[in-house]
Amino acid sequence: MGLNARDRMNACWFFPLACIALAALPAKAATDEEPDCKRYRIAGLPCPAKPGGARPATRPLLPPRAVEPAPAAGRSLAAPAPGVPSPPPSPLFPLAAPTAPTAPATPGLPALPAGSALLPMAIAPLAAPGPPVQTREPGQVVVYWAAVDEADAALERLARERRVLPITRSRLEALGGVLAVFQLESAAQAADFRAQLLRDFPGLAADFNTRYRPLQQNQARPRIYLPQKIDQVSTGVEPASQGTTRVGMVDGPVAAIAALAGARISRKSFLAAGETAAPVGHGTSVAALIAGQDAGVAGFRAMAPGASLHSAEIMRSVGADDCSNSAALVRALDWLLAENVQLINLSLGGPGDAVMEKAFARLAEFPVALVAAAGNGGPAAPPAYPAAYPGVIAVTATDASDNVYAAANRGAYITLAAPGVDLWVPDGAFGHYVSGTSFSAAVVSAAGALLLGRNPLLKPRSLARQLCRGARDLGAPGPDPVFGCGLIQVGASLRDERL
Template sequence: MGSTLPYARYSPNLYPACEDAYRGSDGGCYDRPVALMSGGSSKGVTQKSGTGAGGNTQVAQDRRTVPNQLVAEIDSALTDAQADALARRHGLTRIVSQNIPLLGVTVGLFRIAGNRPLEAARLDLAGDGSVRSVQPNYRYLLQDQQGVPSEGDPAQYALAQLHLPQAHTLARGMNVTVAVIDSGVDAAHPELANTIADNFDALGSKEGPHVHGTGVAGAIAAHAKLMGGAPEVRILAIRAFGAGRSGAESTSYVILKGLDYAVLHGAQIVNMSFAGPKDTLIGRAVAATAAKGIVLVAAAGNAGAKSPPLYPAADPEVIAVSGTDAKDGLFTASNRGSHIALAAPGVDILLPAPDGKYQMTSGTSFSAAFISGIAALMLERNPALQPNEVRAILTGTARDIGAPGRDDLFGAGEADAFAAVTASSRTPAVPVVAVSDKLSQPPKAPDGNNTSVSRASDGSTPSTASDKSAANDANRPDAQ
């Protein structure tokens, strides 16, 4: 592919970093909230004179939560009128409430009236007998960083590093459903033709497609001029991120709705290319999703070496993915930590953007998306795999980079799609499609049998892009 693609140079910079006011002398965040950056310069917090440490804490809390909002588990037997009365008793206004089958509870979103401190309002509501738990409505941020387009196809290095061409001779993600909880996806983009099985707007908004959601979906499933991790996968496009103060953002309540929808609509993998603070309610939803046998993948975050762990990547049920560059170095902004499972390319990645355009972008968002794609290949090969088995195979077959053995930068190493897909099958098959001599050749495995059935989002049986599916099926080991 040449360098004549119509680049979209407007990717927002949603790189989370510590506010200067909350950075330690050594540059560390120390559990302070992340903030948004735009255009490479941080937006500091201006404080009035006379505010001390307590003022800093309140500003910090406001940065990572939606001001004056609480999310509460309330008695499911309450009618709307009774829920409104509950709110009034505690000086609140009920914004909305919804039953969440994933957790078996009803969750309400409430607004605090007047200028009461959030914690005082939380404790007051938590003391009501009709309420099981109360927490702030936390903010979540997408994990990408704007890049500058360069000559040629630097983004395509990811294919070789992950051994995706070899892996695609064994599986391409057919009959596997990946939920992408993100900003809006451009389902009309040629790279995503016949890929979006369903669209759900958890925000109830009317915003159009967004660069981040479209890019993440492309890293998973592109199949025209680009190639994603699983080009024949089905995607549930769940919009949970909308326009915020400095870019697309979401909240605990909206992400909970998105996770619930993904589970109810057959997701086998959930990609979460966003990050935020530790969140009890989302943590419970993540655990409940994993307990149903659904694979969860998340971006480690772009807050850098001094950041504390960000969530949901740091939840134990989630495969946390850090980012690498074309030379197997760590993406400078990537989070690190003992929770990192493995790494994947995330620097200068060429991906689809809305309106038929393309974007050059970086971030652990796209590292996570590649891993979700590889997991889809594994589940096509062996649908019986459980989340812990998917994790074990991915980490067990990863290519060790950095310091020998597991480390906090790359986890078990950089993912190897071919090795992971081969190890996923009870009877691995031999790849028969020629692969470029420039790619390293992993060892071949004995031949086997695997049957796949093509899919369509509308009940028909179209090809994934033009007649690519039919052409590729003819070259698959199963068809030989």
């Protein structure tokens, strides 16, 4: 049954897609030379240009999509049967691989061209943040009383009035006083408890149990430049001349490697029951830089191989984190004082707290030199503790070109610089390279042990002055917040007899 023009127009309201096919059926004869535009207008489509004429401004009517017969068995859709011309590509379902879409225009930004590989930043996926670094023991508050009777009275009052008992209570035989750790159920309860302590006991050293970590960053670019950079080769000091120096170190466990086989090492662990000791790499590297020697492995020899090492091992592994805390650090310092060490190396750092501040104020009253890593937080980082406490020799790191370590802290508390980038250290195999202010601190501790071996009566402040006077100035003239006094020169410091 045929359709007149009016019937076709009505059909277009209900079947829009069919109108394209209907539009191709002539209502009356029309020649190819002069198309009938009426039938296109009825379908709501623009009239095509006359053959050979100018291209219309609007998009011309596209030919209807031919219906392809089902392919015969064994014939691919991509290849038409012999003798059959390929149908024109459909405007709705292109057979060719699509090009990258053009991004929509954004106000204030230029539109991206078709095919561009660029995407708006707003739809770029964000990298998942890593786990936050814990700076405190969860829910713990550490308290330090300088007097035992004061501690006994306070602990008795806390037990009676607040029903609170510490999980650990340590009497510090050498440092003096009592250290206690309280465990609360949450960070909020710990904050409330600390605030209450400070209200009830004005002037009390009470703070969160802060974590401290080894300050290192491993790299793998082999260089051996340390002896020449610090003038170690011209010292001419034999190990026997400084064999009585007692050096303490607070770090992780120390492995029994060949380079430390001749060293005298006393060890004590300060880990609680159930805690897992940190890997041996950091502590072993620090010990080797202070007192190791192994002529069979690249001729390695530290500056104080005859020193007596006292290793207070406080670092433990908490998941992927190697850290310790204020309570363990204070107990370790107390033990080292009881061992009568002359110098303590502290290749660790953290944000500091009131208990640590009080403990290091007490340490300043003892004849022991303190050397600490300046920190690996970068130029804008806040001061790292214990390096920033008064009386501590804070050491930054430099590389083989005397440039400061890119990740090193800056600040007025920096005392000295020493090589600490790509230092070769022996281990249980052949050896490896390490970077960080942890290792530059160990170099200065070894230099300090060498000077103390020559002059055991050298006081801590005199030792720091002697190291500074012998240092080679770097950076801005005079002491500065990047290099401190400059790069240590062991030979020059040994030749300086002034106190």
